[in-house]
Each structure stands twice: as structure tokens, then as C-alpha cells.
Amino acid sequence: MTASQATEVDLAEESGIPLRLAYKFINKQAGGRESLGYFKQDQKNYLRTVRQKRMAYEEVGVLLQYFSKQILENPSFFYELHLDKEEQITNIFWADAKMIIDYSHFGDVVSFDTTYKVNELDRPFAVFVGFNHHKEIVVFGAALMYDETAASFSWLFKTFLKAMSSKAPRTIFTDQDPVMAKAILEVMPQTYHRLSLWHLMQNACKNLNTLFRGEEGVHNALTTKFDHIEEESEFAAAWYSMLDEYDAHENDWLATTFKIRKKWAYAYVRSAWSIGIRSAQISESFNARLKNYLKSDLNIVQFFTNFERVLTDTRYKEWEAEYDLQFRIAHVKFDIKMLKQAREVYTKAIFKLFQDQFEESIELSITKCVADGDDFVYTVKLDDKSKKHKVKKEGISTVSCNCRLFEMKGILCSHAIKVLREAILNNI
Template structure:
């Protein structure tokens, strides 16, 4: 009870210092604290700006009875990790996750993310579907690969082959029928129709296979490694013998260091010129518009566009559709230019990650 009183006092003091500080605790039947969630004003502001895609992970365990520490993280415009909220959990049941996700949304003015990445925890998935039914739930590719090695390597006769096959499913097969054909062919080749893990991961294909996740906004995030990277840095701030209150105080120190790093990136953005490899009006304008991290990604696409050719053009109603192909390659991409000058490509890179693709850059308009 003494630790609980100290913890509540700590949160109350934080709220007194800043009325925008949000925290909530869940109590059991004996009035003991079970789950705790909190988000300060910086987290809430960051979520308002960058919270379309969220990664949630409970890998890190505290020394307080090995309790799971959950963290909601995302990208900012410098492609650096930002924290949207944190939770100290009693357990990892569906009820606990339901309370946590509901509390998270309450803190964020009931604005649900467009997409969320988690591991394959069934209780987490159930709570996510109930609380955020319109959020696209994707699975961490890193966790899938690790589980594949544990459960399917013997069938594929080696870690490399199972990883190679799943990587192809995640990156190369864009059409559903193409993916389904490859999956069936794999089952036949390795006589794997009865493998329970492959059956279970196939049932979840809409959460990880490219033909399905290509229709969800991801901002370039593909897994929960943002959370895992954050957990790794947390270990350098938090010692194993810290109690709950000390844990939160040192967690605040980590947050302050991350915010200082963001200020440094903002300063560099204002006073340092971007590194421009090709001097064209489009590249120079992008360099003056984007942050360094986003500009670097754009410039990669621009450089790749030089190896693409316009191979066709048709009128489709009020739209103009250009066909673009890599030099000497038969596969074509369709770039559609609408009457209002908006543009889209069949590769959907802009719709998925917000980066203009090499095919759209090749558009002559």
C-alpha cells in the first residue's frame, strides 16, 4: 500500500504541475492498483501530430514482480521514435488490454490510430478489435520471422528458406491470387498442409501479407522494432532494483533526452542545407520542404526514376494513365493523373508511406 500511495502521489504532483498531464489507474476488488496508464502533454501533442500509425509492445518487464511495461510509440517527421503513452500492467489478459486501449483513447480525445502494429498476442488482438474496430491491425514482421524459425524451420529444412519465403510474401507478391498460388505451392512442395503454425499464420494473412497490408497506411513502419529499440534504450536508464516510483522518474529522464534530440534535429533542419545529389528544380524544392530523413527517402526514389521509361499513355475518361517500366523489364506500373492534377500509382507507395514513388516522379505532367 505504501508504494501505491507514493505512486499516486507522484502522478498527482505531475498533474498539479501541468493540468494536461493524464493518468488513470485500474483497481481490483481489494482496491489494489492493477494497471496504470499515463501520458504527459508532450506525448499527447505528438500523438495529435504523428499518431496515425502506432506500435504497441509489452516486451520489457519491470523488476516489480516482472510486470509488463507497455509503450505506445510512433515516428515523427524526422523518422525518430516518439512516445505516445506508457503503461505498467498487472497481466496480459484481454480485459487488461481492453482497459488500457480504452484509457489510451480517452487520453487522446478518442482519436484512434489508422493502423496499429503488435505482436501475435491473441488477447491483445481481441481487445484491439473490440476497442478500435476501424483501426487496421498489422502484425510485427520481426515477431513472425522469429516464430517461423521456431515452428517451421524443420519443414523448410533451414531457417534461411522459411525466412526467404515469408519475406517474399511480405514484400513481393502484390496481387492476392499471386500470393494464394505461391502459398498453396509452398504447402505442396514441403508437404506442409498439416502444420498448425503455418495454418494459423495463414488465417492472419490480412495482417501481414503484402496484397492486404498494401491498403493500409503504415508510414514506412513494418514491425514493433520501434518499441523494441525503445526498450533497449530504456535499459540504460532504468536499473533492475528500481521500485515503481523510481522507474517512472528515470523514464521521464529518458523522455527528456529524446525531446532534446528532437530539438537538435529541428535546429539542424533550420540551419543546415540538405545534401543534394542531383540538382533539379524538383529535388531542390523537395530539399527545402522536407525534413532530412524524408528528403533522403525522396531523393532515393528520384534517383531510381532515372532508370524508368514511359512506355505508354491512354485516356481513361477525364484521367490520363501513364505506363512506366524499369529499363528492359516487362512489368509496368500505372500512374493515374486526374483532372484536378492529383496523382496515384499502382504501387501505392505514397498511400502507404507518404513518399512520392519513382513511377510518379517519371510522370511528364
């Protein structure tokens, strides 16, 4: 193989192109196999030799080489190794400059997940992810963990905060792992810890299949409790009614889950900032991407090469969204000044959410208005069967609604929009 052919083979592997397809492409480019000058086995042998050379210093040496190279290219790159009593590496955390910058802008809400496993030992691959202003996934940090003990999680969360200038997230989503919960409470006591509804439902299906007569019965019994009831008293009444209906007062899983209801029940979590997320859906979506890149047979060099491809593809979606925002105007459904102003302020993804709320507000009615000193409290509802919402208007332009959509998501709800528009039309 010539030096240029070797370079082509290296680029193909770094791009994730399988050996068979890479060989076909290169021999097509050369004008046929007879013009290529080497066989597929030669390509395979070359790649094997390269991998062996890269792994000459074993895994630890390769890791240190990789991190040293990253720091040379960008001094803001951060990494830390966790050593055990015998000076053996147990956990590894890293974050590049882009991750740190993204966290400074979008790190209020973080989803942390360790369900994805890498290599033949099923080592947990932990990622801190979130959403940016285009509702696209951003990665804040990553770790390879050799175990999932309280000490390891505690070290990992402390290291994460160290990399992020001690700024803790306002809300963090995780699965229902008590060890992880203990570490979060210890390291980030002011952070609101929320549980992934998807993981909760999976655990419910495992533990309550018999009680609720199959997975469909589990979903029917719990979906409303998990994700819809707004008031705490209403939630408690519905929960105890469910226990009576299924004679489940002695069920240990339900009792344990009820004790931590402030981490998952909508009636409680709606008081915390969450950018509208109700599950660890960001992590689940990111894990789906990882499956296309990271396989269990990768060595440490291949792992980092492929993880960088994941990052590149993930960040490219943000660039696409930025381009779309600059050169394609968001469609406004109604010729209304409020919508036109919102279009100028929001990204397309956020404007769509606002416009949806505006559209809902058109169907609403204000049924009551009560003066409260200099303020006014409005009762807003869709029809006689729908839930009533109270919107308080203070001064000229300050409103708050008991649905708390703005406090959770940062988007004005349809009830508040209805009151604001009414006030504008009536010069109140």
C-alpha cells in the first residue's frame, strides 16, 4: 500500500465506514481492483498493525496520550482520573471546551444516564446532556466508569462541578437508582432531583405486572398519576383510590415510589424549572445515537474516535438549526403583532411552542375577573367541563398562572396570553 492509500484507509475507518465498503470505494476510485495494487486482506492487515501500535502502551498509556493531545490542541480541555487504593484507574471523566461553554449557557437542566454500556466488560458509559435554544441535544461531559458505587458517583459529580466552575444544575434527571440519588444529595444539595418517567414506567411494569394485570394495565393505572394531575391534594386522592381499587396498600414498590413522589409526580415537579422535560428523554435519544457508533468490540482508541464522531454529528445539528434560523423565516399563522414580535426574539423551535400556546388561547374564555388591590385575578377555561385556571395580572404587563408552564418551561401559557391580549384590547 502506498502512503496515500494508507491515508484513505485511515480516513475511512475514522469516518466509521466498514472495511468491506471502504475497500469497494477505494478500488472503484482507483479504476478497478487490478489498478489498486493490494487486496482486501492487505487492508485488514494494515488496520490491525495500526491498532496494535496504538495500543503498545496498553489502555492507560493510550488514555494519557489521547488526553495530552487534546490539551495541546485546546488548553481548556478538562479531564480527571479516579484512582483506587492500589493506584488503579477506576473512573475517567472528560469535557472539551465546547461542552464547558455549552454548559455555561444551557446547563440549568441536565439529564444524567449510565444505561449505555461499552466494551466486552459492559463498562458503564455516563453522559451529561441537555437541550440548547434550538431544542437540540448538547453534551456537557462524559465518563467511563468501572463501577457504579456511591463513592464513584460522588467522585463523578464533584469532578463534573469542578470542570464547570462549581456551577450546579437547577434540575437533574436520572433513573431510579438509590445510590445515584444519595450522591446527588451529597454533592448537589440545592439541585432538584427528578426521576425519568420512562425508567419509572419500566420499573413499574417489572414490579406490578401481576397486580395490574399486564403492562397495559400498569400504563392505564399509573400514566395519569405520573404525568397529568396538577394539584397535590388531587394526586393524593387519586393515588389512595388506586390502592383501594387494586387492594395494593401493602405493595412495597408502590409504597417506596410514593415516598419519593416529589421527584416524579407532576403535581410536585411542576414547581421546578425543567425546560418542559418530563422524562430523561434527552438521554434516551442520545443513547439511540450512540448505538450507531459505539460497539462492544471497540478498543479504547476506537472508542474515542467514534465518540468524537458522535459529538461532531450532534453539533452539526445545531449549525443546521442556526442556518435555518438565519435564512428561513418562521411561518406566522396569524397576522398578530404579538406573534411577529415573538418570532424576532425566539429560535424557531421555541417560537413554535409559543405559537401553539397562542393558538390554544383563541379558544379560551375569561369567565371571571376579581380585583385584588391594584391587581386582577382572572378565571380562564376552555369549556364547562375543562379545568379552570387562575391568572393573576400585576401592573401593566406582569402575569402569573397557576398552571406554572412559564416556571417550568419558560413559555407563556395559553391562559396568560389570553389575559394579556384581553388587557391590551380593553386598555387595562
